Each structure stands twice: as structure tokens, then as C-alpha cells.
Amino acid sequence: MENIKHVFFDLDNTLWDYRRNANITLVKLYEEFQVEEKYGFTFKEFYPFYYESNEQLWADYRDGKVTKDELRARRFPEAFAEMGLPNFEHALEFERRFVDEVTTSNYVVEGAEEVLEYLKDKYTLHILSNGFEEVTHSKINGSIVKDYVQTITTAEGAGAPKPEPLAFQTSLDKAQAKAEESVYIGDDWIADMIGATRMGMHAIFFNPLNENHMWIEEVPVIEKLVELKEYL
Incomplete structure (x- = not known):
């Protein structure tokens, strides 16, 4: 990719390992609330119900169907x-405890530190996340990500979630960046790839779970973050 000056990242499950950090917190709370002892459901049985609920509600938030x-x-x-x-x-x-405590674990996605170190002297790095304002800043400030990014934009702060143009334009304006000189990296095809390319930004799809997605010829697909070195 030529003439790139700014690299924008999604946060959850692109740099900040939401799945791992959330799992740690959920295990702790599940044990503390004695769910298995009182109701007979193991954490392994519970987790798919949580995962489905969380994924669907975040998709609905992205699509403007539910509020924060x-x-x-x-x-x-x-x-x-759903579990019974x-x-x-x-x-x-x-829920309250989960939101308060999930940011006390701050694992990043495999390869994140290596990639950020590689990119930091070549480009200006930024975050654009659909996460909520306070939690997003807590995640970044508690992890290595804070040492690399120059601006942070959330859907809540922008007043619209990705893939809405307002979210991307707010982030571009904050970064003083031009769309054609910017690339967006994220793991949600609709929010990230459709949203970025519609704005005239370059885009790279991070797909570690090998999920089905649409196809845009100009959008490379990677399964590991270190593969970004092949494009940037």
C-alpha cells in the first residue's frame, strides 16, 4: 500500500484481546456468584449463551437497533x-461487576506488540472503536496499546457507531488525516471493512477465526497480525 501516513485500528479482538480478558473475568464472577453450586450449570455450559448474547447485542448496537x-x-x-x-x-x-473488572486483565492479541513496534516509526497510529468511551480508555491505558497510539475515538464519543460515516470522519478529523492516506484494520467486516472503504480509506481485514465474509478485491485478509508487515 502506497502513500499511507496513518494506520487506524479497531480495538477489541484486533489489538486488545477481548475474548481472553473477558473469559478471565467471567470465570472469576461465575465462581464468586456460585452459579454452578446453586443452579448446576458449569461455566463451560454457560459461556456459549453469554457469547451468543454478547455478539448479537454488539451487532445490534452497530446496526443502531439497541442503545448502550x-x-x-x-x-x-x-x-x-437462554440457559434456563x-x-x-x-x-x-x-453485568455491573463485569464492566468494572474486565479491564483489570489486559492481554493483547498475539503479535500486537510486535506489529505496533514495527509500525510506530513508519506511521501515525490511531484507535477507532465501537466500544464505550470510559471502558475503551481503561482498556488502552491499562495495556501496552497506550504507548503507541496518538488518538482514540469511540462510537460513543463520535455520536455514531461504525460503519456510520460519522464515526470514521470524527476519527479522521481528530487525527488530522486524509482518508486516502489512511488504512483501517479491524475484525468486523461490516463495521470495519465496509465502513472504511465507503469513506475512501484503505482497509485490511483481520480474520483470526476464519469467519465467512464478503469479498472486496482491494481488501487483503490476514489471519495473524504479523502479516501486516507484508502490506505496511
Whole structure:
């Protein structure tokens, strides 16, 4: 890719390892709330219900179907209900504790530090995340990511989630960057690749789970972050 001056990253599961960090926190809370002892469901049985609820609600947030407050109010109640515990009394407290504590684990995605170190002297690096303002900054400030990025933009701060143009334009403006001189790297095809290319940015799709996606000829697909060195 030629004439690139700015590299924009998604945060969760692109640089900050949300899956790993969330799993650590969920295991801790599941044990603390004694869910298995009281109701007979193991954490292994619970996790798929949480994962499905979380993924669907974040997709709905991306698509403007739910608000931040609705997402937080529904995530764990719906997960427990689908598991067979429709009246789990601690569901909202579980949510509050999860949000408070998930950022105490700050593992980054494999290869993130190597790639950031490689890119830092070649480009100006930025974050554009659909995450909420306070939590996003906590994740970044508690991890190595803070040492590399110059600007941070969230959907909440921009007033619109990716793939909405306002999210990308707000991030570009904050970075004082031109779309044609910028590349966006993320793991959500709709929010990240469709959103970025529609703005005239270059894009690289990070697809570590080998998920199905559409095809855009100009958008490379990588499964490991270190593969970015082949393009940048």
C-alpha cells in the first residue's frame, strides 16, 4: 500500500484481546456468584449463551437497533434466561461487576506488540472503536496499546457507531488525516471493512477465526497480525 501516513485500528479482538480478558473475568464472577453450586450449570455450559448474547447485542448496537443502556441491561439477563435461568437474580449485578473488572486483565492479541513496534516509526497510529468511551480508555491505558497510539475515538464519543460515516470522519478529523492516506484494520467486516472503504480509506481485514465474509478485491485478509508487515 502506497502513500499511507496513518494506520487506524479497531480495538477489541484486533489489538486488545477481548475474548481472553473477558473469559478471565467471567470465570472469576461465575465462581464468586456460585452459579454452578446453586443452579448446576458449569461455566463451560454457560459461556456459549453469554457469547451468543454478547455478539448479537454488539451487532445490534452497530446496526443502531439497541442503545448502550439496552445492551448492558440485556446481555447477562438474556444469557442466563437462554440457559434456563430466566429469573437469575444477580444478572444485572453480574453485568455491573463485569464492566468494572474486565479491564483489570489486559492481554493483547498475539503479535500486537510486535506489529505496533514495527509500525510506530513508519506511521501515525490511531484507535477507532465501537466500544464505550470510559471502558475503551481503561482498556488502552491499562495495556501496552497506550504507548503507541496518538488518538482514540469511540462510537460513543463520535455520536455514531461504525460503519456510520460519522464515526470514521470524527476519527479522521481528530487525527488530522486524509482518508486516502489512511488504512483501517479491524475484525468486523461490516463495521470495519465496509465502513472504511465507503469513506475512501484503505482497509485490511483481520480474520483470526476464519469467519465467512464478503469479498472486496482491494481488501487483503490476514489471519495473524504479523502479516501486516507484508502490506505496511
